[in-house]
Amino acid sequence: MADDHTGMDIDRLVAEHHQAVYRYAYRLAGSTADAEDLTQQVFLIAQQKLDQLRQPKDARGWLFAILRNSFLRGRQRLAPVSTATLELDIDSIPAEIPDEDDIDRERLQAAINELPDEFRVVLVMFYFEECSYREIAQSLDMPMGTVMSRLARAKGHLRAKLFEPEPTQGPTLQPRTATQQG
């Protein structure tokens, strides 16, 4: 199944990119089963459209684009958080920078899962693919202002879920912002 134009074959694509595609799929789909299904779908489409891949160096971005499109087409989300509740929230930026290991992976994915798809894709493109807001706008055919707005609100939601203390009971708990207010 080697494509004459690029010299790429589908088995090589799988070998080189299946891990990145799966990780991306997991962040979008939110569960291991859905992520594996999505990954299979991506490579099946890639196999059918291999002649569209012009350069081997473009393979990763091409597979990610197939992944995003498959995800957005196949999704019927049930109850994401309302977009009205997603606000620009710089107060959620912690004063003390946490270590990477301090970021709870389950809370991270739960927070992503709460986002509406159109916010989630923008967020994952920013963090996972390191896309600029301009590249995101071009890929999703979306105005740049919309991308910036969605990105800022999605990031604010993520930080709020990750870094704001979980509500606990007890008299010793002080509000996080108490020391910051003048």
Added chain:
Amino acid sequence: MDKKPIRDERILEAIEACRPGIDDLADADFAHLATAIAADPGLEDLYERLQAVDTRVAAALHDVTVPEGLARRLTDHLAAGRARSVELAEAVESPAPQRDASARPRSVSRRWLVMAGGTLTAAAVLLAAVLVNMTRTSET
């Protein structure tokens, strides 16, 4: 104490759009943000903290355990997909049904049967006529 909250949405959204570890501030699109940061130490602090947090979040986001045997399952699935495609292609490209090919010789042999039958009938009628004629001749 006298810190003023930043309420300019354009500035805040631009800060959020700066990727961690990439000098987006040098981009002309972010010139207004670079100017604002240079003029406001509070904003600069915010920018630095957000860059640091984003670096950690991005790293955490990449930290996903890939299931064992995934590559094998994918290649098996793709091979099965290829096999199905080949079967479909062969079904589409296969020659016309055998029924037509066998129908032709059968119709030819039927024609021969009709012709042979006709010849035999004619011969029988001729023979009968000759016999009748011979009987009449012997009676006279």
